[in-house]
Amino acid sequence: MLCRSVAVELEVAKELNKLLYSVESAYLNIVREVVEYAVTNNVTSATQLQGLFYSRYRLEYPGLHSHLIIQAIRQAVQIAKSFMERKKRGLASKPYPEVKAVSIRFDETAWNYKEFAKSVAPVRLSLPLLGERREVWLRLHKRFWQYWWRVLNGEARLASTLIIKRRMNKWYAIFIFKLKPREEEPKSVIAFDINENTVAVGRIDIETTVGKVVGWNRRYATPQLYEIRTDFGRLARRYEKIRNAIIERLKPHFALPSGNYVNVTNTREYRKRVRMLREGRRKDGRIKHVANELTKTPAIIVTEDLGEKPQESMIDGIEKNELRHCIKQTPFKALVRAVEDKALERGSKLFHVSAYRNSRICPVHFVRLRETNDWHILYCPLGHYVHRDYASVMNMAWKLTPESWTKCVWWGLRKRMDWREHEGKSNTTIPYTIVQYLHAMLKTFTASEQWPAMLARAKPMNHHRIQNEGGGEETSHTLLRQGGGQ
Template identity: 70%
Template structure:
């Protein structure tokens, strides 16, 4: 199941706003106190914390719904577990967690869940506040109605837990929808490769590939190759310059008596200025744009197996600090995850292939590519140039072919294979005649007079081809005038 959250603004009168503020204050106090106790006494189990604190807060906050107290204790347990894990990794410097804000969780017993899901067009909520059940109206928008239409069609379900949160003195209701993955007939095969500033894409339309048109027009067998510009590397370079300028500006205020400087990047003033740069938001926007473009139609999506931390393996041989920083800032895994989630939502399937030798082998002749003056363009020993990114995505497509063909051309797909050991040799597991037969078939893919590379022009319906309707015959043969006319 896929989860999608939609925030809808609430129309809150002044009296209801005071009640929500009181609930938020009590909820935040419970989370803070329980989280500090859990870390100090090493008790992070939600069940144990509920047994210790439920009776105390039930008598202290008598107007607060019982399920809100339970949810506050569970949220404190999650905060404590997260803090202990980060402390174990050395990522925190304080002895206890600081909880600055919370999101109030209403279970199905604390709001009108059953009535809400049976409504065709829900526009109001009933929340259990200190004064009893209080009605609050919604301001739904297009995205909410999009997912609600799926709920009505049975393609999604609404989670029973409702989240109420405040931002800039406005109250929002956050609905969580559990979407069922779609099952669609794939219309194309898409392979993509993530780079520093671009995403290379290769697309094959299945409808035209399997049709009879391919038998006499080979251009439909050629994948559509294009790139999507992301500029992740340029964005990282720009923000690095901005952060360095902020550090230089703040250095004078953090000078020690010895003449050295405090680490400005750990100061509150630096964080206040950096959070306004919106670097993470811009990256996320570009990631979602690429994911939406790749999953526009139901497709079979192919990409490389990146591993858990692909940046570390990429920068292992890089000595330039600036290049290492740009590679670290490229969101490889975030983009892959976004494409996978969007693919399930829209009926596509994503598959991973080995990343071994994708950009170093000619996808036409299956020979090792040689270097040129341009690091992005390689040369095939048979005399043509190959773009490294396009070679990578075409080789991904080849790796999805039957296993015999893969072994006949690619040898072994293991990463630890030694190229020099098999250079110039043949594969004993596949007969030489089989490989020669497949190579002969590949050569027939080339355009010829019998199979042109452009659409064959059929015979026109009228002799002239360009004559207006009704005048075709008159242009080739002069119409005889009747005598006396």
Template identity: 75%
Template sequence: MERRRKGLASKPYPEIKAVSIRFTEFTWSYEQFIRSTAPVRLELSLLGVRRVVWLRLHKRFWQYWWRVLSGEAELASTLVVKRRLNKWYAIFIFKLKPRKEEPKSIVAFDINENTVAVGRIDIVATIDKIASWNRQYATPQLYSIRTDFGRLARRYEAIRNKIIEKLKPKFALPSGNYVNVTNTREFRKQVRKLRERGRKVGRVRYVANELTKTPAIIVTEELGNNPQEEMINGIGKDELRHRIKQTPFKAVEEAVEGKALERGSKIFHVSSYRNSRVCPVHFVRLESTNDWHILYCPKGHYVNRDYASVMNMMWKTTPEAWSKGVWWDLKREKMDWKIHEGDSNPIIPYPIVQYLWYVLTIFTASEESPAMLARGKPMNPTGEADEGRARKPPTPFQGREEVRLMSEPLAMNIFLISLNSFRTPT
């Protein structure tokens, strides 16, 4: 009635364009459906009558149904039937089981306004003999995937403004003001043809497919629940705020997580603290230049901030480099360690420190017990072996079992003595 007063509705009754009905496992043929080899028929309980419905299934359904038959996925017991524009759709929900694959590379990606920066390291190439004679295989591959989310938002904003200016004269009020054109049916009818959301979804899926082509360890930033609100703080330009709000950061991250689960990859999140402001080579703070994407390192070279962010994400997966990523310039010769000399750690009790010290003095490598695995053998044959005949080298007894059995009771006695003789400092 309110819309009729404003002249926005032409019919005396409300129009319902979409209807969704949820069926539990007791109101549709769930058991019969999951046992079928080719499910093309449904039986639904509607209005107290059992109705038979024939399906025209999509090719994506057959892809996931094959995974159900092979044990890689499960079909949820809830069925959603939806009507839109006089067409009925059956929506099936599949639960994928995580695929276990051996990772072949390490991938880090950073989402920007118009690109997605990617850094890739091949695990096999870095640990193999290839890296010893050709260093280019140990260098990370840095490239970017063009998405143009910001340009797409700017283009559609200009198109929507033109549609609003065109429809304004039709919705003028006697007071001289205008009705909010964005809430009208005519505006939604024209905007629906632009396919803005469909193009965004296509680009999001393309990025997720590119990042998860092979099983990998995927590293990305911890974005939080609503990253757009944190990014627009302090930004006064409305156009830039709109472009940031339209960039689908969480959609890309969720799409990558879904594809990683499907293809055997693992995704890890690291802190976004100082990723794009620290040099990944010298770990010093980068200085700004005339170009927003190019920063200057005080050591004498230029760094792309997108690639620096990707490299610092990879650095944060290691303990030593993580500390370098947190501090601007961490060097042992620059830190005054004499200030902390003689101080005790309040987290670790002092007797435990004494016990560890005694253990380290006892368990030392010697000729009888070298520092190698208990069942390890030397990779190169000894001097007495004849390499031409490939004779097995002699392996004399080294007495590791006796050393281990004698050292454990001795270590426990020393630990008990240290607990009784040393007191914990206050």
């Protein structure tokens, strides 16, 4: 199942705003106290902590709904477990985590989940706030209605947990939809290759390709090759300069008597300024744009199997620090995960193929390409130039075919497997005469400019077609009688 969260703003009056603030402060105090106790005493069992704190908080906050106390304790357990794992890795220096903000979680029994899920057009919520229930109206938007239409069609299901969160003095209700992966008939084959600043794409439309082959007797189909600009490398260079400028500006404030400086990157002032740069959000926006572009229509999507840490293998042998930093900052895995997730939602299928020498083989003649002065342009020994990125996406598409292992990596396999000693020898299990017959038959029936890639091509049987070929007004029966008389 795929999960999608949709935030909807609440219409909050002044009195309701005070109630939500009161519930949030009580919820936050519970989470902070339970987290501190769990980390100090090394207790990570939600059942054990609930037995210790539930009755106490029921007396301390009599107007708070009982299920909100249980949800606060469970949320504190999750925070404590995450902090303890980070502390084991040496990523946390404080004795316990500082919880600055929380999201209030209402389970199925705390809000009107059943009534909301049964409604055709839900427009309001019923929330228990400090001893009384309040009706809260929603400001619904297009994205919510898109997923709600899927719920009505049976393609999705609304999760029972409701999340209320405050952001910039506005309150939002976060709904979680669980979607079923779609099953659609693919309309195209798409191969994409991720680079530092671009994503190379090769697209073959299945329907139009078949029509062209039948109509124009083409033997090969030319794919659509284009690039999507991401500028991840340029973005990394820009933010690196900005971060270095921030460090130089803050250095005088963290000077030691010995003349050295404190590590500025570990200070609160540095983190506060870097957080305002929104580097992560810009990367996420570009990732979502590429994923949306590649999955507009149902397709068979092909990409390289990058492995666990693709950046480490890419920077191996690169001495320039700036280029190494740009490659490290390129989100290869995040982009592939986003495409895979969006493909399941829209009915596409993602396949991973081997990354073995995709950009070093000519996709037309299947021979090794030679280097030129330009890193992106390679030279084929048979007399033409090939763009490295487009060769990569075309060879990925070739690897989906049954004969891909002989075409794409034939020249590498001969070297690695010592096939030279077997050259010229025949297979004893298959008679040589049958091999000759198959070879002659395949050579004869190869598609050409005159003969399209079809099962058969019959001669014209209509007498009007014979007239166009010089047959005159005579029919086939007349011709047969004349031939028989002679």
